[in-house]
Amino acid sequence: MAEPSAKTVGLVGLYDDPATLQRAAARVREAGYTKWDCHTPYPVHGLDRAMGLKASPVPAVALTAGFFGLLAAIVLTGGLSAIHYPIRIGGKPLFSWPAFVPIYFELFVLFAALAIMGSIIVFCRLGRWHSPLHDSGIMKEITGARFAIVLEAADERFSEQDARALLEETGCHDIRPLVQHEEKDDAII
Amino acid sequence: MIEPPAAIQDSLVPAPRPCGGLTRAAVVLVVIGAALSLIALFGEANRERFGFAYLWGFTFLWSLALGALFFVGLQHLTHAVWSVVVRRVGELFAGxxxxxxxxxxxxxxxxxxxxxxxxxxxxxHAHVEHDHLLQGKQPYLNLPFFVVRAVVFFIAWIAFAAFFVGRSLRQDAGEGGVQSTLRMRKVSAPFMIVFGLTATFAGIDWLMSLEPHWFSTIFGVYVFSGMVVASLALITIATLWLRSAGRLGEGVLGSGHLYNLGALLFGFVCFRAYIGFSQYMLIWYGNLPEESFYMVHRLEGGWLPVTGLLALLGFVVPFLALLSRSAKVSPRRLVWVSVVLLISQLLDLYWLIMPQVHEEAPVLGWQELGPPLLLIGVLILYVSRFLGKHHAIAVGDPLLAESQGYYA
Known part of the structure; x- marks a missing residue:
C-alpha cells in the first residue's frame, strides 16, 4: 500500500453521521488515547464533552487583554487631557472620567477581541502549510459530508492493530491509514 | 461527569397540582401588605406616601409581566427551540x-x-396655572388622554398575552399543534412593534411624567431594559424552583437551557447598564439645567448612596458574578444573582419614583413597604393558582422533544 519512502503516522476512521462519531469519540477517550482529534464539516454540539476536551484558555486571555485595554485607555485619555494638553472644557475637571467611559469600554473590547483572534491562531496551531491529512485527500470528504476520527501514531498507546480494532468496535466501516511522504513533509498532523 | 448527548426521550411531565406552601406564603404577604396599606390610606398624614408606594409596587409588577410577554414574543419571533421548556414560565408571568x-x-x-x-x-391645576412649560404639555399630559392611553396599552397587552398564552395552553390540550406554533411566529413580529411603542409610552406616562419638566429621549429604552432584566431574573428563579419542586419532570431542563438563561441575563444586564450610563453621560456632558436637575437631585444628599447602590446591584455585582461560563450553568449562582437583579429592579423604580416625594433623602418605612408586599403577594397567589391548573411546561408544543435534547 504505502510507498517505500512513506510512513504511517496515524489511522483515520470515517463515519457517516455525527451521533456515531460522538459515541466513538467517547469510546476513544475512555480507551485512554491522548493524541487524537475529530474532524467534522460543521460544529457538532456536545462533541467537546464526548472527547473530554478541557475548558479553553481563550476566555482568560481575553479578560486579561481586556484589562490591559482598560489600563491603556485610562493612561491615554487621562494623560492627554489632564497632563499633556490640560485644556478645561465646559467647566469640567481636567480628568473627567465619565466622558472617557466609552473609550474605556471600546479599548477593553478591542484588546480582548484582538487577543481572542491571536490566541485562537496560536492555540489551533494555525499557519502550517500542509499536513498528511490534507495531502491524503480525506479532508475533501470531511468538508463535504463525512465525520472523521484521527488517531495519531505518536500516541504511546498506538499500534495499528489495536487502533483498527478500536475503530471497528465503534461501528466504523471505513478505516484508512494516514501516510506521510518523507520527501515533502515537514509538518505534523 | 461527561455524558454523551442523551437520546431524546419523552420524560413524564408531572400533572399540575396545587402549591400549598406558596399559597400560604402569599396569603401572609397579602394580609400584612393590605393591613399596612389600609392604615396608610386612612391616615391623612400617610396617604401621599401610600400613593407613591403603590405606584412603586405597581410598576414592579407591570415590568415583570410585560417583560415576560416580551420574552414569550421573542422566542416565537426567533423560532427558538431551546426555550420551549422554559417558555411556559414566561407565559405564566405574561398572563x-x-x-x-x-x-x-x-x-x-x-x-x-x-x-x-x-x-x-x-x-x-393650581400648579399648572403658574407653570408655562406644563401648560404647553397639557395637550399630552391631561387626565382624559392619560386614561385613554392606559386603556389602549392594556387592551393591546392583554390581547397579545391572551393570544400567546391561550394558544399555548390549547396546545396542551392537543388543539392547534404545528399550525398554532406557525401562527404565533407570524403574530410575534407585529407584536414586537406594538410592544416597543406601548412600553415606551407607558414608561413616559407612568414614570417619566412624575417629573414633567424633565425629558429623556432614551427613557423608553431604559424602562424596557429594566423590565427585560427583571422578568428574565424572575423566569430563572421560577424555572429553577419548579425544577427543584419536581414540577418539570426528570431531566427536562439541562445545563444548556441554564446556560442560555444565564447568557441572556448577562447580556441584558450589560445592555441595561449601557443604556443607563448613556442616559446619564449625555445629560452630564450637555450640562443643560433643564435636563441635569434630574440627575443632580439623585446625586445629592441621601440620594447619592441610592444611586451608588443601584450601580453596584444593577451592574457591578451581577456582571462579575455571571462573567464566567461555569457561573451561567450553576443553579445556585443563577438564583442569587437573579434575586439581586430583582432587588435592583425594585431599587431602580424606587430611584425613579421616590425622589419626587422624598426630596432630601430616601425614606423606607412601613408606609412604603405595604403596597409592594400586597402586590407581590397577589402575584404569588396568581402564580400558585396558575400552577394548580396548568402544566409548568408547554407539553403540547410540537418542538418540546427537540428542546429537551438541547445541549450547549
Missing amino acids: SIALVAILFIPILVFCLLFEHFPLYPWLD
Whole structure:
C-alpha cells in the first residue's frame, strides 16, 4: 500500500453521521488515547464533552487583554487631557472620567477581541502549510459530508492493530491509514 | 461527569397540582401588605406616601409581566427551540398582565380623587396655572388622554398575552399543534412593534411624567431594559424552583437551557447598564439645567448612596458574578444573582419614583413597604393558582422533544 519512502503516522476512521462519531469519540477517550482529534464539516454540539476536551484558555486571555485595554485607555485619555494638553472644557475637571467611559469600554473590547483572534491562531496551531491529512485527500470528504476520527501514531498507546480494532468496535466501516511522504513533509498532523 | 448527548426521550411531565406552601406564603404577604396599606390610606398624614408606594409596587409588577410577554414574543419571533421548556414560565408571568390591568385601577382612583396631592404634578391645576412649560404639555399630559392611553396599552397587552398564552395552553390540550406554533411566529413580529411603542409610552406616562419638566429621549429604552432584566431574573428563579419542586419532570431542563438563561441575563444586564450610563453621560456632558436637575437631585444628599447602590446591584455585582461560563450553568449562582437583579429592579423604580416625594433623602418605612408586599403577594397567589391548573411546561408544543435534547 504505502510507498517505500512513506510512513504511517496515524489511522483515520470515517463515519457517516455525527451521533456515531460522538459515541466513538467517547469510546476513544475512555480507551485512554491522548493524541487524537475529530474532524467534522460543521460544529457538532456536545462533541467537546464526548472527547473530554478541557475548558479553553481563550476566555482568560481575553479578560486579561481586556484589562490591559482598560489600563491603556485610562493612561491615554487621562494623560492627554489632564497632563499633556490640560485644556478645561465646559467647566469640567481636567480628568473627567465619565466622558472617557466609552473609550474605556471600546479599548477593553478591542484588546480582548484582538487577543481572542491571536490566541485562537496560536492555540489551533494555525499557519502550517500542509499536513498528511490534507495531502491524503480525506479532508475533501470531511468538508463535504463525512465525520472523521484521527488517531495519531505518536500516541504511546498506538499500534495499528489495536487502533483498527478500536475503530471497528465503534461501528466504523471505513478505516484508512494516514501516510506521510518523507520527501515533502515537514509538518505534523 | 461527561455524558454523551442523551437520546431524546419523552420524560413524564408531572400533572399540575396545587402549591400549598406558596399559597400560604402569599396569603401572609397579602394580609400584612393590605393591613399596612389600609392604615396608610386612612391616615391623612400617610396617604401621599401610600400613593407613591403603590405606584412603586405597581410598576414592579407591570415590568415583570410585560417583560415576560416580551420574552414569550421573542422566542416565537426567533423560532427558538431551546426555550420551549422554559417558555411556559414566561407565559405564566405574561398572563398576569390582565391582573396588572386591574391593579392599575387604584392609581386612576388616586389621580381622580386626591387632587390636593396628586401623584403627577401635571394633574395639579393650581400648579399648572403658574407653570408655562406644563401648560404647553397639557395637550399630552391631561387626565382624559392619560386614561385613554392606559386603556389602549392594556387592551393591546392583554390581547397579545391572551393570544400567546391561550394558544399555548390549547396546545396542551392537543388543539392547534404545528399550525398554532406557525401562527404565533407570524403574530410575534407585529407584536414586537406594538410592544416597543406601548412600553415606551407607558414608561413616559407612568414614570417619566412624575417629573414633567424633565425629558429623556432614551427613557423608553431604559424602562424596557429594566423590565427585560427583571422578568428574565424572575423566569430563572421560577424555572429553577419548579425544577427543584419536581414540577418539570426528570431531566427536562439541562445545563444548556441554564446556560442560555444565564447568557441572556448577562447580556441584558450589560445592555441595561449601557443604556443607563448613556442616559446619564449625555445629560452630564450637555450640562443643560433643564435636563441635569434630574440627575443632580439623585446625586445629592441621601440620594447619592441610592444611586451608588443601584450601580453596584444593577451592574457591578451581577456582571462579575455571571462573567464566567461555569457561573451561567450553576443553579445556585443563577438564583442569587437573579434575586439581586430583582432587588435592583425594585431599587431602580424606587430611584425613579421616590425622589419626587422624598426630596432630601430616601425614606423606607412601613408606609412604603405595604403596597409592594400586597402586590407581590397577589402575584404569588396568581402564580400558585396558575400552577394548580396548568402544566409548568408547554407539553403540547410540537418542538418540546427537540428542546429537551438541547445541549450547549
